Amino acid sequence: MKQITKDTLLDVIKTYVESKESNKKPMLIWFQSNDDIDNARRAIREIKGCCEANQHPLYGHEHFIDNEGKVKKIADHPELTTKFIYPGRYDENVRFFMYHRYVEQLLDDHIEYVKELAEKTQKPLVMLINDYSKEENPMFDASPFEEYLL
Known part of the structure; x- marks a missing residue:
């Protein structure tokens, strides 16, 4: 796991996003403080081309969770397809996705969704995760990610 600081965070993310490596792993940054993660999220949102991947309570590209909490197939709701496949502000200017959820951050369905996206x-993909969530989901496999600790 690589150490980064508040001062180097944005530069590390910009370098990662601009890298042309075709097989690069998604970036996962562990935060030890809620204030740090909130400040980082606000700053990263300002990087040109950032799109938040967690603006809808969805998982996968085949399903979504409706307002009543029921899982439904996107194929059964063609009017929603473009709205949900690329959440948030997705358009041709998007350069990377940022993921952070306050609760259930490491829930398998959410992780699979953002990786698939x-x-x-x-x-x-840049994931911002509170380190205490490792205790809530101790089985989380971080091996598919390039890990950083702030």
Whole structure:
């Protein structure tokens, strides 16, 4: 795991996003403080081309969770397809996705969703995770990620 600081965070992310490595792993940054993660999230949002991947309570590209909490197939709701496949402000200017959820951050369905989103769009993925969530989900496998600790 690589150490970074508040001062180097944005430069590390920009370098990662601009890297042309075709097989690069998604970036996962562990935060030890809620204030640090909140400040980082606000700053990263300002990087040109950032799109938040967690603006909808969805998982996967085949399903979504409706307002009543029921899982439904996107294929059964064609009017929603473009709205949900690329959440948030997705357009041709998106350079990378940022992921952070306050609760259930490491829930398998959410992690699979953002990884699939990045793979399908061929856009880099930057995940911001509170380190205490490792205790809530001790089985989380971080091996598919380039890990950093702030």
